[in-house]
Amino acid sequence: MTTIPIATSEPRSTLNANRGAPFPVATLTITARAVKKSIRTPSIMLGGTVSGVMFLLIFRYVFGGAVAHLGGLSYVDFVAPGFIVTSVLFGAMAAGTGVAEDLQAGLVDRLRSLPVRAASIVTGRVIGDTLLTSWGLVVTSAVAFAVGFRVHGGIGPAIGALGLSVLYAFAFCWLFAALGFFAGSAQGAQQLAFLVFPLSFVSSAYVPVSTMPGWMQAFANHQPVTAMVDTARILAEGHAVATALGHGLGYYLPASLAWTAGMTVLCIPVALWRLQRS
Amino acid sequence: MPDLIEARGLVKRFRKVVALDGLDLRVPAGQVTAVLGPNGAGKTTFVRAVATLLRPDAGRLNVLGHDTARDTMAVRRLIGLAGQSAAVEPTMTGRENLVMVARLYGRSRKEARQRAADVLERIGLAASADRPVKTYSGGMRRRLDLGASLVGAPRLLVMDEPTTGLDPRSRTELWDAIRDLAASGTEVLLTTQYLDEADQLAQRVVIVEAGKVIAEGTPAELKSRVGLDRIEVHTRDAAGAATAATVLAALGAEGDGVEVDLAMRRASVPCSDGPGLLPAATAGLVAAGVEIEDLTLRRPTLDEVFMALTGHHTQSPGSEGEKGRPKRAHTEQMGPKQMEGALR
Numbered sequence: 283m284t285t286i287p288i289a290t291s292e293p294r295s296t297l298n299a300n301r302g303a304p305f306p307v308a309t310l311t312i313t314a315r316a317v318k319k320s321i322r323t324p325s326i327m328l329g330g331t332v333s334g335v336m337f338l339l340i341f342r343y344v345f346g347g348a349v350a351h352l353g354g355l356s357y358v359d360f361v362a363p364g365f366i367v368t369s370v371l372f373g374a375m376a377a378g379t380g381v382a383e384d385l386q387a388g389l390v391d392r393l394r395s396l397p398v399r400a401a402s403i404v405t406g407r408v409i410g411d412t413l414l415t416s417w418g419l420v421v422t423s424a425v426a427f428a429v430g431f432r433v434h435g436g437i438g439p440a441i442g443a444l445g446l447s448v449l450y451a452f453a454f455c456w457l458f459a460a461l462g463f464f465a466g467s468a469q470g471a472q473q474l475a476f477l478v479f480p481l482s483f484v485s486s487a488y489v490p491v492s493t494m495p496g497w498m499q500a501f502a503n504h505q506p507v508t509a510m511v512d513t514a515r516i517l518a519e520g521h522a523v524a525t526a527l528g529h530g531l532g533y534y535l536p537a538s539l540a541w542t543a544g545m546t547v548l549c550i551p552v553a554l555w556r557l558q559r560s
Numbered sequence: 561m562p563d564l565i566e567a568r569g570l571v572k573r574f575r576k577v578v579a580l581d582g583l584d585l586r587v588p589a590g591q592v593t594a595v596l597g598p599n600g601a602g603k604t605t606f607v608r609a610v611a612t613l614l615r616p617d618a619g620r621l622n623v624l625g626h627d628t629a630r631d632t633m634a635v636r637r638l639i640g641l642a643g644q645s646a647a648v649e650p651t652m653t654g655r656e657n658l659v660m661v662a663r664l665y666g667r668s669r670k671e672a673r674q675r676a677a678d679v680l681e682r683i684g685l686a687a688s689a690d691r692p693v694k695t696y697s698g699g700m701r702r703r704l705d706l707g708a709s710l711v712g713a714p715r716l717l718v719m720d721e722p723t724t725g726l727d728p729r730s731r732t733e734l735w736d737a738i739r740d741l742a743a744s745g746t747e748v749l750l751t752t753q754y755l756d757e758a759d760q761l762a763q764r765v766v767i768v769e770a771g772k773v774i775a776e777g778t779p780a781e782l783k784s785r786v787g788l789d790r791i792e793v794h795t796r797d798a799a800g801a802a803t804a805a806t807v808l809a810a811l812g813a814e815g816d817g818v819e820v821d822l823a824m825r826r827a828s829v830p831c832s833d834g835p836g837l838l839p840a841a842t843a844g845l846v847a848a849g850v851e852i853e854d855l856t857l858r859r860p861t862l863d864e865v866f867m868a869l870t871g872h873h874t875q876s877p878g879s880e881g882e883k884g885r886p887k888r889a890h891t892e893q894m895g896p897k898q899m900e901g902a903l904r
Contacts, residue, residue: 300637300712301666311663315649322651322692388647392708395611395641395718396664397633559614 302397312393312406313413316380320414326376331418334369335425341365341488342429352490352526355519362423362431363443363515364487368507369422370447371478373415374454377408381462381553382471390560404553408455415451419444435520443517446538450510453542456549463556486527487511503528506541513538562625564589564716564747565610570619572605572771579605580616581771587764589624592738592748594762596755596865602771603751604720610749611641611718624715624747637665640709643720648704650694654685657693657704658711665712675711683707683737699730706737710746717741719750723757735760755865759783767869775869780832783860786868789834790858791841796851798822807844811837825853834859 303311320326338361346357381404384390393403423444433440458474465471484498485491485507491499502508512527513534524530565587572580579602587593595603608614609621612632620627626634648657655676662672680689683703693701702722709717722738723731738761742748752758758765759779767775767782775782791808795801805820808829820827831837834857845852 298637298713298715299667300714302633302637303664303666307666308664311660315652315660318656319649319651388643389649391608391611391613391643392641392647392661393664394613395636395639396661396712397636397666398664 308398308402309406313410316410331421338365358430362426364511366422367511367514368482368487369418370451373418374458377411377455378458378462378474379471381459382465383468411455412452416448433518439517443514453545457545460549460553481507509534509537566622568620570616572616591763592742593764594758595751595766596758597768601768603768607720638715640714640717642706642709653690654704655689661708662711679707679710716747786860786865788830790830792828792856794854795825800850801825801827804850807848
């Protein structure tokens with residue numbers, strides 16, 4: 283660094299009325315923009331939801347008949363929590379493509395040149411995408427009920443499962459937002475689907491892990507989606523299913539929360555670091 | 561009053577590419593300043609540093625007396641950034657876009673709405689304010705982008721290639737808007753690849769090449785270092801060319817005087833104000849009975865400025881590749897294409 287002193291006089295009078303939005307206001311302003319954009323873009327609003335619902339119907343009615351009952355559960359009761367939780371992954375992918383799109387369009391430059399904390403730019407985006415993903419959760423749950431899914435563990439725990447899913451959505455939105463900074467373009471960010479497919483399919487979401495080959499079980503049992511799905515499954519269907527899953531709530535709940543916390547804690551600094559260098 | 565920009569030994573590297581190579585620059589406040597240079601000269605990197613979007617690896621950069629590295633927020637409170645990419649949200653209306661940016665500048669809801677309405681009026685978009693931006697033409701989007709940088713009533717407006725990809729009419733409209741702003745006291749720093757744009761807008765031109773300032777001055781000063789405008793006439797016959805040479809000489813030639821080539825039936829004269837002299841030249845030639853085949857006004861181009869200053873053309877090897885943000889170089893090149901899309 284050059285150390286030649288140059289004038290740094292800063293008379294207060296040169297500063298104008300732009301105090302800069304405080305963190306919560308900036309964050310919510312950016313959240314509002316993300317939500318408006320999604321609501322007004324039918325392909326975003328319907329795309330994820332329609333494909334999620336279609337998959338649910340296919341699994342329920344096409345594959346459902348071929349899959350044996352599991353731990354006293356009908357297939358629809360087994361698979362619905364899987365669908366509801368994995369809808370979070372597909373929804374959160376939008377955070378990745380959204381970040382990549384905003385970078386490409388120069389919107390991130392504009393926002394970064396404003397007197398707001400950089401963290402509010404990504405946090406606002408992530409909160410917006412979490413809200414939209416939560417909307418997808420509600421739709422998927424409603425469709426699941428319409429095709430015969432029923433809760434057997436009490437309404438309280440079931441609502442708890444939905445609440446946890448929102449938390450998982452938040453963590454996955456951070457993950458995809460961070461990855462979106464590396465994608466380079468919105469098209470590049472679409473490739474994040476290659477992360478979503480193994481995570482959702484090689485898990486306990488659609489079929490019991492015990493039916494998979496041994497090496498695949500090792501992956502399925504030690505990745506976040508299995509812990510999250512089985513947490514939701516036990517909460518929705520009661521502790522009786524735990525015997526068929528391998529572990530009880532005492533294992534899956536802390537595991538899913540650890541994954542959630544781990545992803546969030548890891549991805550926030552990565553996203554912020556990439557933002558500063560975008 | 562602090563200088564608008566004070567840069568000392570700015571260095572910025574992207575991997576192996578040196579984008580800024582010890583750039584020194586002092587720009588006094590109160591004049592529109594254009595940073596002129598070919599692609600890859602480092603001008604985008606420089607304005608991104610001014611806009612606090614990137615931090616130099618070495619050197620100091622003060623904007624209106626505030627250090628961009630240590631006093632980043634103070635700089636951001638004073639500047640507005642508009643680029644070539646029209647960074648506005650297409651699904652929101654023009655008004656919503658401006659209110660959002662005003663809110664982020666820290667204005668209250670009421671104030672933000674007021675600022676947005678004022679700016680929409682000023683940039684001539686009041687009638688389209690409540691339509692989604694995706695229905696706007698390319699020129700309208702670019703004006704809205706300018707508007708977004710104005711809702712904070714910035715002391716300094718930073719514009720990176722503001723007219724790249726615009727059709728001539730939108731370009732002229734944007735030039736008018738920039739002139740109005742400068743006249744009302746907003747400082748303007750812009751980059752451009754076009755000498756005529758710098759000429760039209762700026763009182764001070766800074767020429768950047770290979771990450772350094774290689775020349776600065778008023779547009780007239782810089783052009784005089786390159787050469788003058790030249791009025792050139794092709795005649796039907798050699799006698800006409802000789803007559804034309806006399807007529808042109810009588811107009812008050814400057815520089816190295818009239819050139820005449822009887823074999824090619826061509827005469828030309830250098831002059832400092834080509835457009836000003838052209839009517840008189842035409843009238844004189846017609847009055848003298850010269851049969852004109854072709855009459856052209858040749859003006860110094862950016863390439864000629866570079867030739868004169870550096871001894872090589874703008875497309876020199878070694879100045880290519882750097883785009884200020886190397887990894888997404890394609891996004892800048894996509895400017896015009898995006899605009900085409902926007903125009904559909």
